[in-house]
Amino acid sequence: MRILVCVKQVPDPNTVVYQIDPGTKRLVRDGVTNVLDPGAEVALEAALQLAERDGESTVTVVAMGPEDAEDAIRRALAMGAHDGALITDDALAGSDALGTAKALAAAIGQIGFDIIFCATESTDGYSGMVPGMVAELLGIPHLSFIRSLEVRDGVLTGQRVIALGYQTVQCPLPLLVAIASGSHEARYPALKGIMAAKRKKVEEYTLADLDLDPDDAGEAGARERVLELLPVEERQAGVIVEDNGDGAARIAELLRQRGVL
Amino acid sequence: MLDFYAVDSLLGPEQRAIRATVREFVDAEIVPNVRGWWDRHEFPGAIKERYGALGLFGANLPEEYGCAGVDDIAYGLINYELERGDSGLRSFASVQGALVMYPIYAYGSEEQRRRYLPELAAGRLIGCFGLTESEGGSDPGAMRTRARRDGDGWVLNGAKMWITNSPIADLAVVWAKDDEGIVRGFVVPTDTPGFGAPTIESKMSLRASCTGEIVLQDCRVGPEALLPRSGGLKSPLGCLTQARYGIAWGALGALEAVYTCARDYAATRTTFGKPIAGRQLVQDKLVRMLTDHSLGLLMAHQLGTLKGAGRMTFAQVSMAKRNNVRVALNGARAAREILGGNGITTEYPVIRHMLNLETVDTYEGTHDIHTLIVGREITGLGALE
């Protein structure tokens, strides 16, 4: 099988305090430490496990981003992916979800695939829209919130997380799966993997390579507009319930009022 | 990494990636657990598979023997990060890589390399290194352990002291004098009759590492046990050069741990209405620690550059081991002071690092022995022998 994994480079959520530029209303990405999105690592882990069970599959990671997003691809290669593709072009800066999806879908269409893995959402933007859009543009089914999966005779059987448990779903290939966050524990890149990664191939794609016009993607093509930024509402002080014998009942009442019970 | 002088800018992408992977591993799997292991005087046995899977054993040896084949600076960074976790858990990897795998690689036959190195790299076999004897570790040439010729094999007799990993090891690299009085290395499986490895209890240092003796009583080994290219004291000393190089980096990891702990503590601890970090005496300690760390890191980096170019001298290694371990130990003592009473409990990492560093200051050549090695180098006059 040809397995593709969409990965993204994001400001390191463990060390960077995310800031939004009030002028552009975009996340500040300059001058911060960027890493392979931990959510993408989970999707990659699921893909690598599938490839390892199957023994004959290749895993290609696809990223869109600035030149230095190659670092994120190298990390994915060090974890065990076989090769990578980087879509990079100055004209892609400022792409919205649809623009991103168009670029990814165009590159993926050129590379070819049996199954595409995505994270459910990225750790910086959290729109969660790109996987569905990519699937739509490629005309393939999209299985969301997948926490485990198996492929046999060209058919994927997986567990899909829902509010009260999970559903078992089935779908013939080709298709796109969005992996539920936290469903797999991403491996550390082993030292041998890091050393091997520098010998692996990373193909670069520009807008022209993908037959896309500047108004398909990037700032020019973006149809989403961020209108306003508001600070998060300050948290209200909590309620302290003193137990005079009826504590449990009063807590239950509070939970009912908030619709939890 | 604590990096006041931007040594990071001297690193290549693989070196950075290797450091990142080991750092994440140490933060996730060693830092949260090491206090318990240390308090219980327990070596965490399961860590050998984890090190093996990551490729931390003998990482600088060639890929064709199942090793990662990283460069010398990356190897130093691995030691740095492991020792930021704990000196004992760094020692565990150092012994396996520099003192067991390295001699098999450097002095072993091709058959010995192929038989042992991939297994040791994966952590499926654990090794130890028996050089020191109870009477004067600083003078290994005075060793009493003997290897007597017996048919085409050898019979080993003697006792080794302070041997890291010996009670848990599958094989031991044992140094003994042959019938001509020449020091030779032997790879001895620890289940060989006549081989014993009692544990040394009650250590107040390197408590998460297992230390023991080696007792050899008519321990008979075949011809295949001899490391054929070993001969003379320079063979075990060649291993020590490798290990000392790693320690010169490792100690700075411990210094980072105690420095960051002391700095953060001082920032929040208030006396007389002011954080103690705002006091001149405390700032003096912190600045000394950070300066020592910066100087040590620059020295270690340049040492790695020289090693990679094949130009590192043993006196340079001695200087770096001597300096970096001592500044780490002094830093740990200063951090202990800054933490006041909290500095003496293992709830904070400081006293654990401080006590660990007492060993690191002594093993692989004591501080004073390295003074005499460098002293002899610069004066041409030996004060050691």
Ligand SMILES: Cc1cc2nc3c(=O)[nH]c(=O)nc-3n(C[C@H](O)[C@H](O)[C@H](O)COP(=O)(O)OP(=O)(O)OC[C@H]3O[C@@H](n4cnc5c(N)ncnc54)[C@H](O)[C@@H]3O)c2cc1C
């Ligand atoms: C926890 C631990 C783990 C160890 N692991 C290993 C291992 O895996 N394998 C191994 O082979 N060894 C190991 N060692 C042994 C270590 O290398 C020795 O302890 C060290 O070399 C010092 O030897 P010694 O303890 O016999 O001290 P000594 O050699 O007796 O030295 C005692 C003191 O005398 C000083 N001194 C000695 N000679 C001179 C001189 N000529 N001039 C001035 N001062 C001098 C020393 O600096 C020191 O302060 C380990 C030690 C410890 C504590």
